[in-house]
Amino acid sequence: QILSVRPSPAPGIDFEYVIHNADGGEVEQCGNGARCFVRYVREHGLTTKDALRVQTLSGVIEPRLGADGRVTVNMGAPVFDLARVPFDAAGLRPQAAGSWQKWPLALDGDAQEAIKYVAILSMGNPHAVQLVDDAETAPVLELGPLIEHHARFPNRVNAGFMQVLGRSRVALRVYERGAGETLACGTGACAAVVAGIRLGLLDARVDVQTRGGDLTIEWAGIEAAVLMTGPASMVFEGEIEIADNP
Template identity: 40%
Template sequence: MYFAKYQGLGNDFILIDNRSSSKLLLSSEQILKMCNRHFGIGADGIIFVLAGNEISDYGMRIFNSDGSEPEMCGNGIRCLVSFISTLEKFEKTSKTYKISTLAGIISAELQTKKQVKVEMGIPLLLNKQIPTTLKDKNNTVINYPLEIEKEIWPVTCINIGNPHCVTFIKNSDLIDLEKLGPLFEHHSVFPERINTEFVEVIRSNYLKMRVWERGAGATLACGTGACASVVAGVVAKKNDRICTVELPGGCLSIEWMEDNGKVYMTGSAEEVFTGQYTQ
């Protein structure tokens, strides 16, 4: 089976061309094996490129390294678009694709072979939309005091294609991600688990973020998480609507438009290598 390995700010994925079949070409067991960094190719997840339909150019299914399926992935969709341009042998400088995901139709603009701008949609703030049992008087979760390990964490919850819990801290480098991440992810107030961002405000237009991803653990970057962090900072009055978000793997440009309410993410996507996988 032909595959391509891509990374977006160090968040790495195996890309599979699945357009010729209505069924996924890999089983759950094969997905787990391929993502294994010791006995397989190694990746944070596997992305399948599906055939389009009457409202989309292509479809996207993504599975985390633990086999779970999120609704979509910000870094992953940039890698998907770059991979599609290779499949199409598209050599021009710009093209926009409509991608069907479990989170709906996502519009993504290939600006260069290694740079993609994605329209991430309108963030959801109501507690039932996250989902979470937490809620304030407005049925949102903004600066809500959540107790973890006998410490109170002010959290803001956003759904932007998938669920996120954002907490602002003084020094992101001091966070014990391996300890705290699972405690947030599997907390009983998040019935479908949660992605968690620990965010430090460097300047009003520059954030520093570390992430624990649902189903993948600590990763070098999370596109939807960067978007959620900017939105959370705006509603909590901590940062501007246009921000650079620094992640361990690099930086993303995020803008939450005031006129249409949509979030836009711009960042890199690069092919690492291609190969043939023997099942």
């Protein structure tokens, strides 16, 4: 992804940042990007604040740099209204689970074995989370593209594959919209934990194990904001020359 740092667009906002995925598309939100954003603006002297208010395409987020170098981001409250995700549920019958429900997605015709049940929500961007027995062996590369481009998601969707390891720990892989499988997805971790809590499987504070490292996600329940905490570190620095459009 490319994150563009822009000046404050309004009073009470410190910065704006714009997110583009590998396919060139602009997206609404990026949890991992938010943590990197804070480290970048601090280390480049663009601010001396530890807590920021940052405008994204999906709204304002509030990242905070901790004394231990980890960054906590207030990601806002999850969205469950299917029309706002957006997801077309016309003609579908959900499967009740916990205090919530999962929705059937037919991935290859109407054969039962091709129907996957997913929890659907938005963390500023759309997510479909399914439970798997083993995240490492889950068919992420096979099913991820089918879910991402499913016709019931008009804006496409991020596909999460979550293995519950206990009430306070999960393993997660995410096939991201416009990027494919990534080492970690911050909003995907938030969406997975929220889904797990609503399905009755997880407690309010959960460590999420990804291939890129661990994140801690906290959610107190309906209408509460999701808090994501994790590291951000400099990997390399360089310059790129972008030609003007003709």
